[in-house]
Amino acid sequence: MIAERVTAQNISDNEFFYGHKACGGCGGSLAVRMALKVLGERTLLTLPAGCMSAVSFNYPQMSYANNAIISAFAGTGAVMSGLKAGAEAMGLKDYHVLGIAGDGGTADIGLQALSGLIDRNDDAIYICYDNEAYMNTGIQKSGLTPYGSTTTTTPAGSKGKGNIKQKKNLFEIVAAHGIPYAATASVGYIEDFATKVKRASQIKGTSFIHVLAPCPTGWGIDTSETIEVAKEVVDTGLWYLAEFYDGEYHLNRHPKVFSDVTHYIRRQGRFQHLKDEDIDIIIRSRDKTWKRIEGFKE
Amino acid sequence: MIRPSITEKNKIEKLSRLPQGGSCKAGVLIEKNAGWRNKCPVYNPDKCTGCYQCYMYCPDGVISKEGKGISIDYDFCKGCGICEKICKLQAIVMEGET
Numbered sequence: 001m002i003a004e005r006v007t008a009q010n011i012s013d014n015e016f017f018y019g020h021k022a023c024g025g026c027g028g029s030l031a032v033r034m035a036l037k038v039l040g041e042r043t044l045l046t047l048p049a050g051c052m053s054a055v056s057f058n059y060p061q062m063s064y065a066n067n068a069i070i071s072a073f074a075g076t077g078a079v080m081s082g083l084k085a086g087a088e089a090m091g092l093k094d095y096h097v098l099g100i101a102g103d104g105g106t107a108d109i110g111l112q113a114l115s116g117l118i119d120r121n122d123d124a125i126y127i128c129y130d131n132e133a134y135m136n137t138g139i140q141k142s143g144l145t146p147y148g149s150t151t152t153t154t155p156a157g158s159k160g161k162g163n164i165k166q167k168k169n170l171f172e173i174v175a176a177h178g179i180p181y182a183a184t185a186s187v188g189y190i191e192d193f194a195t196k197v198k199r200a201s202q203i204k205g206t207s208f209i210h211v212l213a214p215c216p217t218g219w220g221i222d223t224s225e226t227i228e229v230a231k232e233v234v235d236t237g238l239w240y241l242a243e244f245y246d247g248e249y250h251l252n253r254h255p256k257v258f259s260d261v262t263h264y265i266r267r268q269g270r271f272q273h274l275k276d277e278d279i280d281i282i283i284r285s286r287d288k289t290w291k292r293i294e295g296f297k298e
Numbered sequence: 299m300i301r302p303s304i305t306e307k308n309k310i311e312k313l314s315r316l317p318q319g320g321s322c323k324a325g326v327l328i329e330k331n332a333g334w335r336n337k338c339p340v341y342n343p344d345k346c347t348g349c350y351q352c353y354m355y356c357p358d359g360v361i362s363k364e365g366k367g368i369s370i371d372y373d374f375c376k377g378c379g380i381c382e383k384i385c386k387l388q389a390i391v392m393e394g395e396t
Contacts, residue, residue, distance in 0.1 A: 008350035014300040015359040018374065019327040022357065024334065025378035030357040041300060060310055065302050065325030190354050216378075224379030224392075227355050 003202055006194035012037050020063040021055040025223030027187045027213030027230060028052055028129040032100055034190060035127055036066060038197040042095040044087060046071045046079045048110060050102040051136040052129070076101045077113030080124045096201055097124035103144035104134045106210075107170050114208075118177040121205045125197070128170065128208070131215035139218045143168040146238070147285065148278050149270045151218075156273040166285060174208045175244040181207035182244040187214070188230030192241060192252065203245075212239050220269015229267070235259040237286050242296055251296040261286070299362075302327050304373070331358070335377030337392040343367045345389035352381035352390060 004010070016036035022029040032052050036043060045068040047053040053070045056063035071079035080099040087095055099117075101110055106128035114126060133151050134140040141151040146167045150156040154163040174182045181203040185193035193211055200207035214230050216223045233239045236259050241252040261283050265271045302325035310316060346367045353361045353368055360371040361381060381390045 008354050011354070013363065015302070015362075016300065016325075018302045018325075018359050019304075019331065020358070021331070024357075024376035025380055026357050030355065033357065033359050034354075059322055060326065061328050062322055062324050062326050063302060065300055068324065222379070223376075224383050226357070226378070227380055227384060 003195060003199040005191065006038055006198050007191055011194065012040065014041065014065075016041065016043075016065040017056065018063060018065065019061070021058060022051060023215075023217050023223070025216045025226045026051070027215060027226050028102070028131055029055070030187050030190070030226075031127065031129045031193065031211045031213050034187075034194050035098065035100065035125075035197050036064075038194050039096045039098060039125075039201055041066050043067070043098050044083045044095060045069070045098045045100065046076060046083060047099070048076045048101050048105045049073045049136070050105050051131075052100055052102070054136050071099075073105060074109045075113050076105060076110045077115070077117030077126065080117055080126065081120055081122045084122045084124055097122070099124065099126045101126070101128055102134070102136070102142075103128060103130040103132060104140075104142040106130075107143035107168050111173075114174070115177065118174065118179050118206045118208070121180070123204055124206055125200045126206065126208045127197070128210045129213045130170075130210060131213050131218060132167075133215075133218050135215045135218045141165075144170060147282055148265075148274050150273060151270075161273065161278060162270070171210050171242065171244070174210075175249070178247065179208055180205035180245065183207075183209050184240060184242050185209055185211040186230045186234050186239060186241065187211060188227050188232070188234060189241065189253075196243070199243075218270065220272070221267065225267070229264070232259065232264050236261045236264045237290055238264065238282070240289075240293060242293065249293070249296040251293060251298055254298065258286075300325070301359075304328065304330065330373040331376055332373050335375060336395050337377040337379060338372070338395050339370055339375065339377070339379075339381050339390045340393050341368065341370060342389050342391070345387045347387060347389075351384050355380055355384050 017033045140153045150162040156162040183196045243250045360375045
């Protein structure tokens with residue numbers, strides 16, 4: 001994959017997502033801001049219900065400076081195909097079609113529309129910002145909520161230990177479609193994420209990026225810790241940075257020694273109730289994942 | 299540089315000014331976010347080397363490049379403190395809002 005690395009020096013100065021009402025320290029808004037800075041003004045953006053549409057489409061205020069539309073919750077992928085067809089019919093040149101949805105809007109509610117989009121292989125970029133629960137409606141469990149996390153629908157208490165399900169493997173679900181380009185990223189490694197958006201924009205056909213974006217409100221961390229936590233989740237091996245193209249998986253970052261999972265878990269309010277044996281379950285599941293992904297190309 | 303700014307254009311005074319068909323002009327802001335902040339980032343240009351990591355990681359995009367350093371738009375800064383944590387040289391320090 002050849003694409004110029006996006007850095008602080010060569011990224012555009014324009015801001016297309018500005019003055020929005022997201023909470024302080026929001027990881028999702030950073031991912032959206034970066035994606036739009038890379039793709040530029042001629043981006044046709046669609047968002048379903050979720051934080052990133054709720055914080056910006058507050059008429060008469062409109063925080064996006066590019067063309068943006070809210071889709072039905074389940075219809076992000078379908079609206080992206082529609083935007084592409086419309087732009088083609090109008091004879092537009094030099095533009096990008098972008099869809100940005102949260103983890104619930106991608107892995108649960110919008111999964112079939114995403115699957116259809118990849119099947120049609122329309123030239124568009126789908127970004128899933130994953131804050132690991134339905135944060136916009138007040139922290140309910142989604143298909144991408146990790147094991148042990150407390151949410152309002154999986155509360156921790158004397159009878160429950162939070163979410164008992166493992167996170168869906170969305171990256172490999174998408175890759176299994178034979179998509180031209182798919183990647184995972186974290187807002188803690190923002191240049192890596194921005195470069196992946198750049199690569200996705202150069203691909204003909206559908207591309208998909210799954211970016212982990214901590215939510216201070218839902219995760220129970222300080223607003224200033226978003227980036228630290230987003231870096232730490234990669235360093236502990238609980239999240240990995242990888243790409244899928246030409247039918248093969250590629251691992252971008254392979255920590256030789258994982259950093260301490262207990263430190264990552266203990267600093268977050270949503271995991272406060274977990275005992276040491278629960279953390280062992282998390283570590284065992286991480287080791288199992290890494291056994292599988294070690295076969296990925298470097 | 300493109301960046302949405304405060305404007306009166308979308309302000310509704312009469313019912314007849316409501317847009318038809320559910321669409322409106324993009325990049326229009328009508329109020330500031332400064333009131334959300336209880337800590338304020340204070341920038342010290344003498345310590346800054348211009349690595350622009352604070353600019354890259356700001357979720358609100360309020361930090362912009364200016365010469366060899368940066369400038370902060372206090373109208374929209376929410377005071378999250380990410381810039382202070384990301385700066386290895388302590389060129390940005392969070393101070394209590396008065």
